[in-house]
Amino acid sequence: MTLTAEPQPRANLWPGLDQAPTAGIAARIAERLFRSAIARLDVTVRLEHPDGRTETLGRGGPGIVVERPAELFARLGKDQLIGFGEAYLTGAWSEEGDPSDGGLGAFLTVLAAEISTLVPRPLQRLRAMVVTKMPRTHRGSRAHAQDNIAHHYDLSNGLFEAFLDPTLSYSSALFEDLATAQTEDFAAAQHRKIDRLLDQAGVTSGTRVLEIGTGWGELAVRAAARGATVRTITLSVEQQQLARERIAAAGYADRVQVDLCDYRALLDEPAQAYDAVVSVEMIEAVGAAYWPTYFRTLDHVLAPGGRVAIQAITMPHDRMLATRSTHTFITRYIFPGGALPSVRAIEETIAQHTSLQVVDDLAIGAHYAATLRRWDQAFLAARDRVAALGFDETFVRMWHFYLDYCRAGFAADYINVRQLTFERTDRETR
Template identity: 55%
Template structure:
């Protein structure tokens, strides 16, 4: 393995990587020349057919080689390391190569959007059929058992409340907003988040006296908004940092008599509620536990009640093709995460609950705009992120995560849905 000394950038990289903190970024996998050459040929073949320009550095500036049909530029500064990482670890290696500074793009989102739009055919069909042989498998320790879920959630959401506050708006909402039109601007984001929250509360029929269960507190904005309507809210989270700040916000709003924020797994929830709201939490459940999650919604909901569920989704065939895969997002951002398809949600509800999917709306373009605003804010405040102790490798990782996600929604590979689930009142 080719490694970098502490504080020294790998060859061809513009980033000084701390090998103690980022061992798989600091060290380039050792690969034989034939394997690297084959990977390079496969990568160039894939890029050659795409509407982008991939420029591979040569021994001198005049030796650079460009492939592609024209469009956004992807600039590979260290082709040897780039190919070695992809050859060894696929898309995980692609992300790690960006973290190491071995490639970059003047318009990162545009380049990633092209790649996201062609995800299904980037790898030749014969190699796709061999995916189980070469794709990394998810670590057993990241299964979303009760203990595993606590660890997985903590790794992302307990990073630092101050970090999230630097790029989120004043509502501290970390899910898709709902805008009135595009392009969106930062000064409209808080209102767009309230519009999203209000729509979910309306879907669930939340008003004065409603007993509301929220699964996934975030930093408490939905609970506060529901309590302001007169609801009595029990909100569940596994993040200690989020719970601490959410409780502070509840106290500051004078709503402690209406909102209870509990450090509790959804499987441990008790009681009966008139409404349940869960915003972009199902993605953290894991597909093996989707039946348990949806049964929990059913069991906690009173007859005649309503569930408002917001979920990121992906095409069903891609969900099946990537089942069990260990991705860059899993490794560095959302351990244990799994994005469902609309069909997977509908089948889980049908097969494991007494609930009915009574409505569904998609608005993925709004998530792309939300992510753009977060990414631009994060970039603008990079100095403040650094002051919190997050190094350049982390900042490149987070930039890649936000851009990668935005590209997913801009390409249509990802979408976001609001589902209304209802439960018949058999007593009527």
């Protein structure tokens, strides 16, 4: 199937980005902290000063070139890690070598592995006074949720087709062997992920399935092929349209219903309507304040004896507590309102608000690092196609940074991704 999209300018996504903040005391502090941190790491940072001097920092390893040091430190001083990413977008610094060689991800992986110690611990106590808080307009409320989703998923179906595998799966694959992950059949690895979730949820012929977060319809197709009837919901207009087309092309339009629907609306519908509930990397868009509602919804719709299977990106509990209200590069430019739970937060939420319990937990973070590497390579190889869709060079740098930034988190085990299976306990639904 060929996707089409009208070219659309994206420059309005970053107003004022070309205006670097004024260097001041915050920039000087940021420079001192940056130099101190890099000196302890197995990386190489080459600073190219305006007077022609070149200065090399670090203990050797994956490298970057800072062509405008003053801008980098000014942005770090003003907006910390957001500023670090913005300095990449403007070209103040870049990875050494060809971007497709993976150097950016390798550099960021070293930083991610030491993220908790990059800033001296005494100064970390001042974090709440320095970091930018997530805007209230990004909260995952009913008033804002669809705008948050549209910001990312309604960019252009053609954009996602440019770098995803033929299944259009935008979540971690499950490879047969991580040693061969870069050469394995990508679609087969995505199907392996989907099929394991369907197996965990007990999806067979006659199963009534609810999917929260449609994507582009591949899981719904796989479930329907087993003989299940599927209702799948999304807040993305673009995804709904294309998912319906793909499901019809696969011959399952009579088995799959694709609704534009907020998950919270399910609480107003009859309870216990579905034998299996699946949700792939959707909880990240919910927002911490709404995790109780999300899990109450899963509990509400699940029929007696049914199972829930979700795939969720998670982070360590202490880091989640430290960063849950922080505005990050990802929430500013990629996923407004996003928040990653910890496994502990999930378990505490379901214990307090539902009758569900975790009965299986499979961590596959290394598989996500491999998935993101393949996406990044495909994205960079398709940059001409991306440009033809109306996306400019800043957008290309932004998404390359985003994909490698995420890859570094998984490669360093700073974040993980899990397939979690839930069953109902003997308690009544609360």
